[in-house]
Amino acid sequence: MSIAWVFPGQGSQVVGMGRDLIAASAAARQIFATADETLDFGLSELCFSGPETDLTATENAQPALLTTSMALLAAMRELLGDRLEPPIAVAGHSLGEYSALVAGGSLDFTTALRLVRRRGELMAAAHDGSMAAVIGLDAGILEQICQEVSAALQHHNQLHGTVVIANYNAPDQLVISGSVVAVEHASLLAKSRGAKRVIPLKVSAAFHSPLMVEAAEGMAQAIASATVRDLDIPLIANVTAEPLRDADDVRREMVAQVVAPVRWIASVQHMVAMGVETFVEIGPGRVLTGLIRRIAPAARLINVATFEDVRALTAMQPV
Known part of the structure; x- marks a missing residue:
């Protein structure tokens, strides 16, 4: 085996x-x-x-x-x-x-x-950024959310307007990472589009992100x-x-x-x-x-x- x-x-x-x-x-x-x-x-x-x-x-x-x-x-x-x-x-x-x-x-x-x-x-x-676990949302939907939020914040010249999926842990458990404001925006959108839970993580920076x-x-x-x-x-x-x-x-x-x-x-x-x-x-x-x-x-x-x-x-x- x-x-x-x-x-x-x-x-x-x-x-x-x-x-x-x-x-x-x-x-x-x-x-x-x-x-x-x-x-x-x-x-x-x-x-x-x-x-x-x-x-x-x-x-x-x-x-x-x-x-x-x-x-x-x-x-x-x-x-x-x-x-x-x-x-x-x-x-x-x-x-x-x-x-x-x-x-x-x-x-x-x-x-x-x-x-x-x-x-x-x-x-x-590294002391810039945050992360959140997203439970029960399809990866494709979350990737689209991250792209939308990043594009919107960067368009408005927001510093570090970036959020990405940092961990593809399991089909029902993903983690997003990026600037504090971008992660907050993406978390709200994830909830509105069907995520069962969004859990902020106790970290000091945006690990596994640009x-x-x-x-x-x-x-x-x-x-x-x-x-x-x-x-x-x-x-x-x-x-x-x-x-x-x-x-x-x-x-x-x-x-x-x-x-x-x-x-x-x-x-x-x-x-x-x-x-x-x-x-x-x-x-x-x-x-x-x-x-x-x-x-x-x-x-x-x-x-x-x-x-x-x-x-x-x-x-x-x-x-």
Whole structure:
């Protein structure tokens, strides 16, 4: 049964994540120790004990999630050894794409850790814009709304009159991103045209939109000096929902995904078309498991968020 490994993005962090791995897995302990040494502060203690406000800060949440996901993967490899069936594809949601790149052999863990710390700093420094989740509205209708609002605001010379779909998460869950006024206008139109709910998100900037161009430029500088290798396992890219293997393509993806939408629906559909029957979400929470259930109802879904989840894999075939 063909498998894909998928890795969650920012928002899945929770105080206590990874703490149960420390006593149970030497390989996971080493991941957390490496993270503390690489970043020169107690990231592991922040994961295990918080405080939540510090863990949630973008510049901390991003390396914390990468580290916890990689600790879980290390524990899987340690416990299962040759019984761990390799995936035919890897993917991650936004930040989770860096975990996928480590799992797929393109980045080593310390390189990815430095890059996501920088990514978090750049994104935290952006203070322009907002985002909102739109529930129960067709993507085509929402795309038209975004185009209408952007054109109207730009015609009236409104600064940053831009709103776009930032996340195509599931058929009934989309996220818009842009200037505060544009997101407000688009939210009202979405409700008037049939959206079941529109939920403002607690973010400080317009992630995955053209307003993040300065952060993308900063990431381009950071990636230029990083060691990036060809992938051993194809990555289904956020930006195109197509498989990547080449290192140069990976570099372009890491820059582009800062300003481009996360095409998660199409990514999952592509993996299903490749023959993936089992999706293993590796990381805290169950966000991607829930989204994939709505995109590919026939898929087998496995969630690995704790050491007990890792242990449970030993009873599964294939794993």
